[in-house]
Amino acid sequence: MGDLLILTELVKMYGRFFQNVVKTISKISMMTTKRVDALGWKGLSPLQKCTAAMRMLAYGVYxxxxxDYVRIDVSTAIECLKKFVTDVVLVFKSEYLRKPNLNDVQHLLQMGDARSFPDILGSIDCMYWQWKNCPKAWKWMFLSGHKGVPTLLLQALASSDLWIWHAFFGFAGSNNDINVLDRSPLFDEVL
Known part of the structure; x- marks a missing residue:
């Protein structure tokens, strides 16, 4: 029963988050305005357009x-995806899609000190991400030793308040941690 309650709350939270993103982007974007065509038929709603874009991003589907799910044409879905990504970057870049400034670094160091981890900016982790749509000509370069499927390596650095302030894709094939850290621009940026 407790798990169902937690799941219900998560769905509500993500639903509100998604609706907030749609509402925020609708304020600045012509893509999300609902139009009426020459026959007087109402066009797609902002919710339909953003849902299509989010489903393509989240599930990596064509x-x-x-x-089938949103009732949107292929060309319109592609246009919505391009516009959605552009608008998200435009709206949220200054707050969420940026490198930490001096104040942010001081805040991160204070959070580390409060948790008995002095001089720590966050927690770094690397994971292999399966690349389902890897071009056939590149598959041999991106084969991972532990699964035998094309993968990309994702490096992320997050603080305890879940602010992901560094994310980096790259590295063909398998790499150990030393090679990943050596090739990553993370330390160049921080130092």
Missing amino acids: ADVVD
Whole structure:
């Protein structure tokens, strides 16, 4: 019963988050305005357009897959995806998609000190991400030793308040931690 309550709250929280993103982007974007065509038929709602874009991003599916779920044409879905990504970057870049400034670094260091980890900016982790749509010509370069499928390595650095302030994709094939850290721009930026 407790798990169901937690799951229900998570769905509510993410639903509110998604609706907030749609509402924020709708204020600045012509893509999300609902139009009426020459026959007087109402066009797609901002919610439909953003849902199509989010489904393509979240599940890594082609534009024609969202047609069944959202009732949107392939060309319109692709246009919505491009506009959605551009608008998200435009709206949220200054707050969420940026490198930490001096005040942020001081705040991160204070958070580390409060948790008995002095001089710590956050927690770094690397993971292999399966690349389902890897071009055939590149598959041999991105084969991972532990799964035998094309993968990309994702490096992320997050603080205890879940602010991901560094994310980096790259590195063909398997790499150990030393090689990953050596090739990553993380330390160049911080130092």
